[in-house]
Amino acid sequence: MATLTKSLSRPTLASHLYALWQITVKDWKQYWRYPLNALSTVIQPIVWLTPVYFMGMAFSVNGRAEGFAGYAGTTDYMSFIIVGSAMTNFIMAVFWGMGYALKSDMDGGVLESNWLCPLPRPLLMIGRTFSNMITTALTSLGVVLLGWLFFGFKPTGNVLPALLAMLPMLIGLYGFGLAFASLVMIMRDANTMVDIGSFLVQIFSGANFPVNSLPRWLLPVSLAMPLTYGFDAVRGWLLGTKTLLPIHIEVYILLGSMFLLVGLGLITFKALERRVRMKGTLGQY
Amino acid sequence: MEPTLSAVPASQSLSHTTLGAELRAFRMVVWREWAHFIRYPSWIFALLIWPIIFPSTYILSARALSGPDGSGLGRFLQTAGTENFLGYIVIGTLVWMWQNTILWNVGFALRGEQMRGTLESNWLSPTWRFSFLLGVSPVQVIIMLVFIVVSILEFSLFFGLRFNANLLSLLLVVLASLPSLYGIGFVFASLVIAAREAGTLVQLVRGLVMIFCGITYPLSVMPIWMQSFAEWLPPTLIIRAGRAAALTAAPPAALQGDLLKLLLFGAFWLITGYLAFSFMERRASRRGTVGQF
Numbered sequence: 001m002a003t004l005t006k007s008l009s010r011p012t013l014a015s016h017l018y019a020l021w022q023i024t025v026k027d028w029k030q031y032w033r034y035p036l037n038a039l040s041t042v043i044q045p046i047v048w049l050t051p052v053y054f055m056g057m058a059f060s061v062n063g064r065a066e067g068f069a070g071y072a073g074t075t076d077y078m079s080f081i082i083v084g085s086a087m088t089n090f091i092m093a094v095f096w097g098m099g100y101a102l103k104s105d106m107d108g109g110v111l112e113s114n115w116l117c118p119l120p121r122p123l124l125m126i127g128r129t130f131s132n133m134i135t136t137a138l139t140s141l142g143v144v145l146l147g148w149l150f151f152g153f154k155p156t157g158n159v160l161p162a163l164l165a166m167l168p169m170l171i172g173l174y175g176f177g178l179a180f181a182s183l184v185m186i187m188r189d190a191n192t193m194v195d196i197g198s199f200l201v202q203i204f205s206g207a208n209f210p211v212n213s214l215p216r217w218l219l220p221v222s223l224a225m226p227l228t229y230g231f232d233a234v235r236g237w238l239l240g241t242k243t244l245l246p247i248h249i250e251v252y253i254l255l256g257s258m259f260l261l262v263g264l265g266l267i268t269f270k271a272l273e274r275r276v277r278m279k280g281t282l283g284q285y
Numbered sequence: 286m287e288p289t290l291s292a293v294p295a296s297q298s299l300s301h302t303t304l305g306a307e308l309r310a311f312r313m314v315v316w317r318e319w320a321h322f323i324r325y326p327s328w329i330f331a332l333l334i335w336p337i338i339f340p341s342t343y344i345l346s347a348r349a350l351s352g353p354d355g356s357g358l359g360r361f362l363q364t365a366g367t368e369n370f371l372g373y374i375v376i377g378t379l380v381w382m383w384q385n386t387i388l389w390n391v392g393f394a395l396r397g398e399q400m401r402g403t404l405e406s407n408w409l410s411p412t413w414r415f416s417f418l419l420g421v422s423p424v425q426v427i428i429m430l431v432f433i434v435v436s437i438l439e440f441s442l443f444f445g446l447r448f449n450a451n452l453l454s455l456l457l458v459v460l461a462s463l464p465s466l467y468g469i470g471f472v473f474a475s476l477v478i479a480a481r482e483a484g485t486l487v488q489l490v491r492g493l494v495m496i497f498c499g500i501t502y503p504l505s506v507m508p509i510w511m512q513s514f515a516e517w518l519p520p521t522l523i524i525r526a527g528r529a530a531a532l533t534a535a536p537p538a539a540l541q542g543d544l545l546k547l548l549l550f551g552a553f554w555l556i557t558g559y560l561a562f563s564f565m566e567r568r569a570s571r572r573g574t575v576g577q578f
Contacts, residue, residue, distance in 0.1 A: 058361050059358075060360065067351050067358070070352040077350065196330060203345065208346050210349055213345065
């Protein structure tokens with residue numbers, strides 16, 4: 001009797017796209033299953049922006065942060081923060097969408113069965129962020145609108161180049177997200193890792209302040225992160241802030257890091273995924 | 286002759302709960318919490334890294350707002366009454382993190398069991414059900430005390446923070462804070478059983494604390510109505526008293542007003558916590574939603 005060595009599945013591009021769509025629909029349904037989530041999406045920007053606004057007031061005279069201008073090249077502290085907050089939402093979406101989603105599948109006991117599907121596993125991971133990305137885009141838009149209505153957000157530069165500069169940053173972020181999710185597979189405590197990881201990235205990439213205000217011993221960490229140049233370039237285009245390097249060089253760095261991060265992310269994910277399968281710890285938590 | 290099972294009236298429970306049994310059950314809940322805490326090695330990172338990274342966001346922002354020449358500090362001195370924004374922010378954020386940890390850990394205690402599917406079976410045991418919630422607190426208090434010590438050490442080491450503290454006052458502030466902070470945690474845990482969306486509720490409550498309690502700025506920069514509301518939130522009082530005790534060596538007598546209010550809030554929140562738990566427990570049992578998630 002002949003041994004069956006060939007897979008019975010016939011994956012195609014269409015079947016992959018269909019799977020992505022189904023994952024997105026599933027996550028979207030799950031999101032709306034808990035309606036307070038949507039309320040949280042509205043509340044979050046207010047919760048993070050209001051204290052920052054008051055803190056800015058404690059250091060400003062007539063709404064102008066003169067001290068801050070020494071580092072950022074603008075006295076408009078709130079616009080600086082609002083751009084940072086809107087972009088940070090995407091970082092969070094990747095961290096929570098990839099790292100935490102993996103853990104919740106482990107907890108729910110569906111990870112192993114999902115991974116039996118004839119689909120590339122990185123695709124499954126990326127699929128988990130799509131629904132999240134839609135809500136994130138809406139939230140970011142909300143942040144900008146709120147900022148404009150209540151906190152005096154005033155973009156003075158070009159929107160289109162700023163958006164284009166974000167693209168390689170986001171794609172690179174996906175690569176990083178894959179590597180990060182693989183670590184969650186090994187460590188299994190996603191909450192702490194996602195929380196700490198996203199916070200550190202947020203701090204060192206300059207989401208909340210210009211990185212040149214960091215103490216000298218911390219500055220190299222910040223300069224080594226591609227995201228720093230993403231934040232810097234977008235603010236440079238949008239608000240006319242003082243950038244760390246000429247903007248076109250920052251865009252080259254973003255493009256180069258995009259390929260590097262995606263490559264490294266895929267390699268790390270494949271290696272660690274193989275490791276957990278060999279050890280049989282995929283379903284453990 | 287020994288009574289047979291059929292001889293026991295159906296209305297009478299077979300369990301014989303005693304104080305000793307309740308204490309043993311409580312001890313086991315505490316032990317379980319501890320075992321669960323140390324089960325995941327990432328707690329070491331959390332305990333070492335969280336105390337420094339959360340306040341750092343605000344400290345580094347304040348540093349940027351001060352400017353390279355320190356020109357923003359004059360305005361901060363006017364509004365906050367101190368140039369020591371480092372100590373000011375560290376105390377504020379420590380209290381916020383304390384409240385946040387309680388909301389996540391105590392607040393999630395029952396929800397976590399619901400998710401794991403152990404709540405129903407635990408509640409079937411002849412144990413005072415409030416023990417399952419109360420037993421979470423001792424481990425949390427110990428972890429939080431270690432957390433505070435680690436924070437102080439790290440800020441002294443990395444940022445050169447120096448305190449001018451009255452230790453007795455500081456101890457009194459910590460002790461007076463416990464009832465209200467944990468009482469709020471108990472109310473929260475009970476709400477989560479009904480709402481089943483703990484994450485959102487945490488964000489809502491910690492958001493209120495973050496906005497109103499002046500963790501990184503003086504209350505005087507807020508509108509008057511916000512300042513009045515803030516006075517009703519225990520973390521506002523804890524932060525104010527904590528800053529006075531840790532940064533200006535205020536004696537206990539100077540903190541008398543805030544400490545007294547904290548104790549009153551504490552009594553209120555503990556009682557409310559117990560009543561909320563009893564109500565939600567009955568409600569969930571009647572509706573059959575104890576095991577749902």
